Amino acid sequence: MTDxxxxxxxxxxxxxxxxxxxxVENRSEDSLSILQTLFPRSGNARVIGxxxxxxxxxxxxxxxxxxxxxxxNQDLAIVAVDPTSPFTGGAILGDRVRMQTPxxxxxxxxxxxxxxxxxxxxxxxxxxxxAAGKNPILVETVGVGQDEIDIVKLADVSLVVLVPGMGDDIxxxxxxxxxIGDIFVINKCDRPGVENxxxxxxxxxxxxxxxxxxxxxxxxxxxxxGTGIDELAGTIDKAYAFFQNSREKAARKQDAARERLxxxxxxxxxxxxxxxxxxxxxxxxxxxxxxxxxxDPYTVVEEIVRNSQLKRLK
Amino acid sequence: MTDxxxxxxxxxxxxxxxxxxxxVENRSEDSLSILQTLFPRSGNARVIGxxxxxxxxxxxxxxxxxxxxxxxNQDLAIVAVDPTSPFTGGAILGDRVRMQTPxxxxxxxxxxxxxxxxxxxxxxxxxxxxAAGKNPILVETVGVGQDEIDIVKLADVSLVVLVPGMGDDIxxxxxxxxxIGDIFVINKCDRPGVENxxxxxxxxxxxxxxxxxxxxxxxxxxxxxGTGIDELAGTIDKAYAFFQNSREKAARKQDAARERLxxxxxxxxxxxxxxxxxxxxxxxxxxxxxxxxxxDPYTVVEEIVRNSQLKRLK
Numbered sequence: 272m273t274d275x276x277x278x279x280x281x282x283x284x285x286x287x288x289x290x291x292x293x294x295v296e297n298r299s300e301d302s303l304s305i306l307q308t309l310f311p312r313s314g315n316a317r318v319i320g321x322x323x324x325x326x327x328x329x330x331x332x333x334x335x336x337x338x339x340x341x342x343x344n345q346d347l348a349i350v351a352v353d354p355t356s357p358f359t360g361g362a363i364l365g366d367r368v369r370m371q372t373p374x375x376x377x378x379x380x381x382x383x384x385x386x387x388x389x390x391x392x393x394x395x396x397x398x399x400x401x402a403a404g405k406n407p408i409l410v411e412t413v414g415v416g417q418d419e420i421d422i423v424k425l426a427d428v429s430l431v432v433l434v435p436g437m438g439d440d441i442x443x444x445x446x447x448x449x450x451i452g453d454i455f456v457i458n459k460c461d462r463p464g465v466e467n468x469x470x471x472x473x474x475x476x477x478x479x480x481x482x483x484x485x486x487x488x489x490x491x492x493x494x495x496x497g498t499g500i501d502e503l504a505g506t507i508d509k510a511y512a513f514f515q516n517s518r519e520k521a522a523r524k525q526d527a528a529r530e531r532l533x534x535x536x537x538x539x540x541x542x543x544x545x546x547x548x549x550x551x552x553x554x555x556x557x558x559x560x561x562x563x564x565x566x567d568p569y570t571v572v573e574e575i576v577r578n579s580q581l582k583r584l585k
Numbered sequence: 586m587t588d589x590x591x592x593x594x595x596x597x598x599x600x601x602x603x604x605x606x607x608x609v610e611n612r613s614e615d616s617l618s619i620l621q622t623l624f625p626r627s628g629n630a631r632v633i634g635x636x637x638x639x640x641x642x643x644x645x646x647x648x649x650x651x652x653x654x655x656x657x658n659q660d661l662a663i664v665a666v667d668p669t670s671p672f673t674g675g676a677i678l679g680d681r682v683r684m685q686t687p688x689x690x691x692x693x694x695x696x697x698x699x700x701x702x703x704x705x706x707x708x709x710x711x712x713x714x715x716a717a718g719k720n721p722i723l724v725e726t727v728g729v730g731q732d733e734i735d736i737v738k739l740a741d742v743s744l745v746v747l748v749p750g751m752g753d754d755i756x757x758x759x760x761x762x763x764x765i766g767d768i769f770v771i772n773k774c775d776r777p778g779v780e781n782x783x784x785x786x787x788x789x790x791x792x793x794x795x796x797x798x799x800x801x802x803x804x805x806x807x808x809x810x811g812t813g814i815d816e817l818a819g820t821i822d823k824a825y826a827f828f829q830n831s832r833e834k835a836a837r838k839q840d841a842a843r844e845r846l847x848x849x850x851x852x853x854x855x856x857x858x859x860x861x862x863x864x865x866x867x868x869x870x871x872x873x874x875x876x877x878x879x880x881d882p883y884t885v886v887e888e889i890v891r892n893s894q895l896k897r898l899k
Contacts, residue, residue, distance in 0.1 A: 303883055310881035521876075528876040529868075535886045536858070537851040543890065544854055554843075562835075562842040567624035569617055572849045576857065580894045 273301040277308060280403065285376065288403050292378060295395045306395060313401035317511055320423040321411045323432030328458045332432060332494040332503075333411045337375045339504045340407060348376040348405035350396055352389065352412040352422060376405060390421035391534040394527075397425060423451050424527045427520070428510045430503075432456045433472065436464030450479070451523075453487055453510050456503060460491040483519035485510070548578045587615040591622060594717065599690065602717050606692060609709045620709060627715035631825055634740030635725045641746045642772045646808040646817075647725045651689045653818045654721060662690040662719035664710055666703065666726040666736060690719060704735035705848045708841075711739060737765050738841045741834070742824045744817075746770045747786065750778030764793070765837075767801055767824050770817060774805040797833035799824070862892045 279287035291309075295302045319336075323329040333349060340347045378400075380393060393410065400408050412422050423429045431452035455472050457465060469489055476487055490506055492499035514520040545554055560566040593601035605623075609616045633650075637643040647663060654661045692714075694707060707724065714722050726736050737743045745766035769786050771779060783803055790801055804820055806813035828834040859868055874880040 303887075306883045307881055310883065311878055314878045525872055525876045528882070529872045532872060532875060532882045532885060533855055535882055536889060537855045539886050539890055540854040540858055541847055541851045544850070558839055558843045558846060561846060562839045564625055564628045567621055568842070568846045568849055569620045569624065571846060572853050573617075575850060576853055 273304060277305070283404070288376065288399070289378075292396055292399050295399055296380070296392060302395075306398065309402035310398055313398045315404075316397075316401040316406040316408045317428070318397060318401075318408050318410060318426045319507060320426030320429040321409060321432060322413070322423050322429070323456075323458075324413065324434075327432045327434050328494050329411055329413075329432045332456065332458055332492060332500075333409050334372065335494050335497055335500045336409060336504060336507075338372045339500055341372050341374055345407065346374075346405055348378065348400045348403075348408045350393065350400070350408065350410045351377065351379045352393060352410065376400070388421075388534055390425070391531060391538075393422050394425055394531050420451060421527075421530065424523060424530075427514060428507050429453045430456055430507070432458050433468055434459045435462045435468040453485065453514075454503070454506055455487055455489045456492055457489060458492045458494050460499070461493050461496075465491065481519065483514075483517040485513055485517065485519075544575060544579045547580070548575050587618060591619070597718070602690065602713070603692075605717075606710055606713050609713055610694070610706060616709075620712065623713055623716035627712045629718075630711075630715040630720040630722045631742070632711060632715075632722045632724060632740045633821060634737040634743040635723060635746060636727070636737050636743070637746030637770075637772075638727065638748075641748050642808045643725055643727075643746045646746060646770065646772055646806060646814075647723050648686065649806075649808050649811055649814045650723060650818060650821075652686045653814055655686050655688055659721065660688075660719055662692065662714045662717075662722050664707065664714070664722065664724045665691065665693045666707060666724065690714070702735075702848060704739070705845060705852075707736050708739055708845050734765060735841075735844065738837060738844075741828060742821050743767045744770055744821070746772050747782060748773045749776045749782040767799065767828075768817070768820055769801055769803045770806055771803060772806045772808050774813070775807050775810075779805065795833065797828075797831040799827055799831065799833075858889060858893045861894070862889050 276287055276290060280291050291305060293299075295305060321329055321333050321336075330351065333351075337347060337349060378396065380389070380396065397408055397410065410422060410426060429451050431454070433455060435457060455476075457468050457472070469491075472489055479487075481487075488506055490499060490503045492503055494500065549557070557566065557571055561568050561571065590601055590604060594605050605619060607613075609619060635643055635647050635650075644665065647665075651661060651663060692710065694703070694710065711722055711724065724736060724740060743765050745768070747769060749771060769790075771782055771786070783805075786803055793801075795801075802820055804813060804817045806817060808814065863871070871880065871885055875882050875885065
């Protein structure tokens with residue numbers, strides 16, 4: 272079953288690719304073996320992270336970039352990490368319609384409900400796309416939370432998208448995004464306040480110390496009209512080439528690999544230990560006692576560890 | 586040392602309270618025993634979560650609410666979870682100045698660098714404040730990421746703060762916040778677009794099915810002028826009273842307790858197992874091999890688990 276699916280996958284079948292991603296996302300039974308097979312075949316794609324506040328025109332920008340890559344026959348993919356709640360389903364207020372350039376593989380991921388966290392799930396999906404030969408892979412997120420920052424860390428080149436005249440975007444900048452932006456895009460540059468925004472960004476950047484010597488450029492675009500997109504694509508190429516020899520970037524990737532490993536390990540361990548210590552599903556009772564303040568979670572953790580078979584823990 | 590600190594803490598000494606929080610935040614050696622002591626003494630405070638986009642006037646609203654509670658001699662505390670990066674230090678673009686009502690204990694928490702995640706760290710800090718007799722405890726977050734949603738889950742009553750005329754806020758609404766908002770506040774109601782915003786919120790709410798029968802009210806405020814704050818405080822009281830008998834709220838609290846336990850357990854296990862399997866700090870080597878694609882993280886996890894002493898894992 273898995274084998275024939277992977278056969279189709281390696282033949283470049285798009286439906287097989289979608290199905291493999293779904294299995295990996297859902298942590299279906301064969302997802303471990305799928306990822307074990309695909310991981311060694313990944314690592315070739317340029318991964319471009321794009322983050323920005325809602326309303327920054329990020330998706331349009333990504334679609335425009337996709338069209339540029341597509342025009343030079345690159346077999347690219349977009350992963351749109353969508354902050355859509357399962358409750359609203361994203362449909363109520365109308366999701367923006369994507370441009371859907373033919374030949375561009377687009378995958379949306381909900382931000383919630385991923386065991387082990389969104390960043391880990393995104394890393395797995397990127398691994399699958401990478402092994403499928405997609406290159407570049409554009410990963411689009413809403414850049415505010417820690418999750419999103421962790422996602423951008425996976426990228427070879429990270430774009431932060433801003434809009435002139437929005438104080439909120441400057442606030443979002445403060446959310447740790449500043450440190451990981453390799454290129455700053457001021458989109459909707461036909462609006463007033465471009466100079467001010469650029470000045471604010473440059474002021475913040477002047478305080479950043481990038482040991483690798485990279486000076487994050489600021490690129491102006493009007494994505495809806497396609498203005499500045501070619502220049503942006505060129506800047507991305509330049510950044511990518513620069514980072515090939517950047518120790519800082521290598522260290523960041525190593526950090527991302529470490530975090531991914533730790534996340535996977537945590538998930539695996541906690542499930543195993545809970546099964547070991549509470550074989551009959553007694554966890555619920557303990558949770559109830561904690562909720563009622565009859566027991567404290569700190570002591571319960573120590574007890575669980577003591578009752579497990581980990582030798583160094585006691 | 587810890588004993589005399591806790592003596593001062595129980596005498597109501599504010600400096601001792603700050604020091605206890607710092608120890609808990611930093612996971613200092615005695616933090617486990619501190620939390621074990623304080624947890625059973627917590628559970629009395631009303632915890633009020635306040636979330637909203639940057640620029641929604643959330644902090645001013647919280648300060649105004651604090652003044653209302655203070656005027657009736659309540660010994661309250663504010664936990665401001667600040668999305669400030671360690672890089673910018675939050676100072677460059679000027680942090681808003683808080684109103685600082687005398688007698689209100691304010692604690693800021695950075696959103697990053699907390700082992701085990703921000704939600705877990707916030708839960709610990711709230712536990713400490715609760716044990717110190719602070720009531721109510723206002724927890725203020727920027728409501729977009731999963732972390733922030735997890736934080737709001739800790740609250741007895743959750744407020745979502747919106748501003749008229751900002752499409753972005755509606756976007757933020759979609760980020761799962763909608764499900765957890767018990768009261769929706771439209772702040773800056775002296776701006777145009779109030780009717781539209783209220784209609785949009787009510788439309789979304791009409792699709793929500795709250796099994797407990799609570800109809801989240803929409804309250805209009807102008808926090809800078811203090812307009813609507815008394816009404817808001819009254820609405821919070823009403824919600825709190827309603828939720829005393831809400832099974833849904835109880836289930837949500839149990840969820841929060843479960844997540845907290847799991848987070849603590851994960852952290853404890855992963856550290857212990859890594860110490861057990863890689864006693865000589867060989868983890869770095871493995872991470873490097875993963876980064877270079879010589880090994881895959883999925884197989885490494887299986888190996889680590891096999892080499893640990895967990896009996897059911899093999």
